[in-house]
Amino acid sequence: MVEPETFTFLADLTMNNRKVWMDAHREERDDALRNFTGIATTLHDYADRFDHNVAEARFKPKQSYSKFFQEARERVGPGLYRTDVDVFANAGNPTESVGYYLHIEPGNCHAGAGLFHPSKAALASLRRCMVDDPQGIKELVNEPEFKEMFADGIVTRKVLNTVPDGFDKNDPAAKYLKMVGLGCHRDLPDALLLEDDVIEQLIDIFRLASPLVRYFE
Numbered sequence: 001m002v003e004p005e006t007f008t009f010l011a012d013l014t015m016n017n018r019k020v021w022m023d024a025h026r027e028e029r030d031d032a033l034r035n036f037t038g039i040a041t042t043l044h045d046y047a048d049r050f051d052h053n054v055a056e057a058r059f060k061p062k063q064s065y066s067k068f069f070q071e072a073r074e075r076v077g078p079g080l081y082r083t084d085v086d087v088f089a090n091a092g093n094p095t096e097s098v099g100y101y102l103h104i105e106p107g108n109c110h111a112g113a114g115l116f117h118p119s120k121a122a123l124a125s126l127r128r129c130m131v132d133d134p135q136g137i138k139e140l141v142n143e144p145e146f147k148e149m150f151a152d153g154i155v156t157r158k159v160l161n162t163v164p165d166g167f168d169k170n171d172p173a174a175k176y177l178k179m180v181g182l183g184c185h186r187d188l189p190d191a192l193l194l195e196d197d198v199i200e201q202l203i204d205i206f207r208l209a210s211p212l213v214r215y216f217e
Contacts, residue, residue, distance in 0.1 A: 001039060002104055002193040006032045010083055011106045013068075017079030022068075029068070036087050039102065040064030043089035043206075046199055050206035051213065053091040054100065064088055084108070089206070096122045098216040100206045102193075103185070109193055111202055112150065113209035114183010115216075116157050127167070127177055129216050134172035140211050149208045150184040157181055184209055 009028045013021075022029065040061070047055035065088060068081045083105065090099030098115045115122060130137055140146060141153050156179035163169050163177045171177060186205050192198050 001042070001196055001198050002190075003031070003035045004194060006035045006104070007106050007190060007194075010085070010104070013081060014083040014106070017081055017083065019080060022081060032085075033065075036065040036085055036104075037061050039087045040089065042199060043087065043100070043102070043202070046203055047089055049203045051089075051091070051100070051210050053217075054089050057091040063090070063094055095119060098126075098183070098213050100209065100213065101183075102202065104193070106190060109188045109190055110185040111188060111205045112183055112185035113206065113212050114155075114181070114185075116181040116183055118181050123180065126182070126216060127164070130173035130176050131167065131171060133215075136215055137173065137176060140215055143211070145208055146184075146211065149186055149205060152185070154179070154182050154184060154212075156183075184212055 005028065009025070009032045012025070012028075041059065041064075044054065044059045066082060066086045068085075085104045086094075087102045087104065088094040088099055089101070090097055092099070094101070094115075095117065096115075096119060098113065100111075100113045102111045103109060115126065118126060137154075147153070154176060158180040160178040160180065163171065163174050167174070167177050176182060188198075188201075192201070
């Protein structure tokens with residue numbers, strides 16, 4: 001699934017996060033990009049086994065993985081480039097719609113579902129869903145199979161100190177309203193992702209994450 005050279009490239013990029021280095025290693029970068037597209041294609045090909053909406057959606061290679069270059073306003077960390085990549089399996093645009101993903105980062109790989117970098121409009125949509133149906137998300141995270149697969153429950157990249165303006169601090173979904181993007185994930189060892197048959201485990205992860213995706217549809 002993930003090529004050993006892809007892990008090597010990402011590890012080297014972590015140590016050399018500069019334009020001059022990236023320019024000198026375009027061939028390795030392009031090989032990694034082809035690997036990401038291949039992984040996304042595989043996820044789409046197997047999507048009937050975890051989400052029919054993804055299987056029926058048109059595959060869009062240019063939207064199938066996060067990009068290396070970081071815009072200044074979206075930059076995470078000091079580097080010019082991301083040193084991790086998310087490969088997506090979505091029925092919609094992965095920056096606007098909750099969907100499935102495989103996070104590839106040496107020593108920190110995981111898979112699950114969510115929308116962690118939503119646009120302003122997408123974040124507002126997530127919050128409306130939770131306000132309209134707080135019981136639904138509570139039942140979802142307490143479902144035994146979901147809890148077993150995703151021990152950390154619902155996770156986020158950023159938590160606000162208070163609920164956003166316009167929302168009740170005592171809202172039943174207040175815990176989740178403070179999240180700027182959210183999802184669930186299952187940690188995976190790097191070595192496992194080198195195996196072609198890891199797709200079977202990814203299918204199981206995505207299948208158990210699918211209620212979260214449907215909740216936000």
